Amino acid sequence: MDTVPVLTLCAADDVPLNGSLRIEPEAGLPALAVFNLDGIYYVTDDRCTHGEASLCEGEVDGDLVECPFHQGTFDIRTGEAVGAPCRIPLRTYATSVMAGKICIQAEQ
Ligand code: FES
Secondary structure, three states, X not given: OOOOOEEEEEEHHXXXXXXXXXXXXXXXXXXXXXXXXXXXXXXXXOEOOOOOOEXXXXXXXXXXXXXXXXXXEEEOOOOOEEEOOXXXXXXXXXXXXEOOEEEEXXXX
């Protein structure tokens, strides 16, 4: 069985409470959005699936993020597109906090 590589993204303290931080990881991955929902961290692709918007520039409202371009919404926890015009889910990443750092399992 192949091991999925673990990638360290940032310090947990760098992600604002009930907000997000945009990360540009090295090699092979797109820009990512790290969300802090009441101390639980989630990582998704940063780019909206409807267009070129950065979701880190959108509003976090509860478990949802609203795209700044056309106000489509996604469930941050699952990546599900829950508000039009977004229909395609966001990619999400298995996320953990290790020694105060946000880490994901990321297949390239
Ligand atoms: S680009 Fe995000 S809703 Fe259109």
